Amino acid sequence: MRWIWIDRFVEFRRGKSARAIKNLSFAEEYFADHFHGYPIMPASLMLEGLAQTGGILVGEVNDFREKVVLAIIRQARFEREARPGDRLTYDVEVQHLRDEAAEVRGTVSVGKEKIGDAEILFAHLDQARSQQMFGDHNFVFTGEMKHLLGLARMIADRTEPPSAGSPG
Amino acid sequence: MPNQDEIYTKVSATLVEALNVDEEEIRPTSTLQGDLGAESIDFLDIVFRLEREFGIKIPRGELFPESIFSGDPDFVQDGKVTDQGLAELRERMPFADLSRFEKNPEVSAISDLFTVDMITRYIQGKLAQPNGN
Numbered sequence: 001m002r003w004i005w006i007d008r009f010v011e012f013r014r015g016k017s018a019r020a021i022k023n024l025s026f027a028e029e030y031f032a033d034h035f036h037g038y039p040i041m042p043a044s045l046m047l048e049g050l051a052q053t054g055g056i057l058v059g060e061v062n063d064f065r066e067k068v069v070l071a072i073i074r075q076a077r078f079e080r081e082a083r084p085g086d087r088l089t090y091d092v093e094v095q096h097l098r099d100e101a102a103e104v105r106g107t108v109s110v111g112k113e114k115i116g117d118a119e120i121l122f123a124h125l126d127q128a129r130s131q132q133m134f135g136d137h138n139f140v141f142t143g144e145m146k147h148l149l150g151l152a153r154m155i156a157d158r159t160e161p162p163s164a165g166s167p168g
Numbered sequence: 169m170p171n172q173d174e175i176y177t178k179v180s181a182t183l184v185e186a187l188n189v190d191e192e193e194i195r196p197t198s199t200l201q202g203d204l205g206a207e208s209i210d211f212l213d214i215v216f217r218l219e220r221e222f223g224i225k226i227p228r229g230e231l232f233p234e235s236i237f238s239g240d241p242d243f244v245q246d247g248k249v250t251d252q253g254l255a256e257l258r259e260r261m262p263f264a265d266l267s268r269f270e271k272n273p274e275v276s277a278i279s280d281l282f283t284v285d286m287i288t289r290y291i292q293g294k295l296a297q298p299n300g301n
Contacts, residue, residue: 100228
């Protein structure tokens with residue numbers, strides 16, 4: 001399956017914050033079983049959406065050379081369910097950013113209503129676990145994810161404020 | 169500036185959250201890995217929390233040195249830390265209590281140096297620096 005839990009970036013401030021959206025379609029597979037007759041998105045998949053938004057935000061800082069993986073979820077709360085037809089907005093802010101790890105805080109909203117939040121720590125595999133050999137190939141930021149990365153960069157260029165001194 | 173007891177209390181509270189242990193389990197001499205069950209990823213979490221809690225910057229490897237000796241034969245021989253290695257340890261970790269370790273300096277026991285007390289002394293040192301960090 002395609003493990004992409006965000007549809008598009010709408011804001012991208014390099015190294016600081018990002019906003020991505022995910023549209024929920026009744027055609028998504030998990031609604032059939034979760035639950036039959038009462039379709040709601042599993043909270044774990046909303047966490048994955050936050051983690052992907054945050055992971056890309058953090059990975060982009062070093063040009064996606066680092067293998068950024070989810071390591072700790074400090075706390076996560078979900079106040080109400082997400083249902084088919086909802087458009088989720090994932091807002092993530094960087095709290096800490098180091099060579100070997102990063103911490104982000106994220107919220108999940110539907111429209112103006114916040115429905116969940118989480119604190120997530122990422123490990124940068126090569127830097128954090130140098131004793132193990134993970135190889136040069138970056139298996140985290142590949143495949144379909146690359147398409148999103150390109151979009152993130154485009155949005156970043158549009159989101160960044162003009163530098164001081166530039167005309168207009 | 170907070171005194172040592174106040175720092176210890178805050179460090180203790182931080183470890184309760186980071187390692188998901190009860191406050192009663194924490195003693196000044198508790199080792200992070202042996203007694204409190206810390207894994208390598210927890211060390212990163214602890215550093216982030218301490219930075220936030222005390223408003224300090226903890227450069228990589230300053231509080232929890234990684235691969236302290238890198239198998240250097242000057243520092244480690246037959247699984248034991250040499251005198252030169254002990255001197256290096258003292259320099260890298262002036263806030264650690266090496267008195268017990270020195271008696272039987274097995275490399276495998278280095279992780280026992282990471283105690284709650286050690287963190288408290290480290291923080292105390294950082295807070296005492298004039299420009300902070």
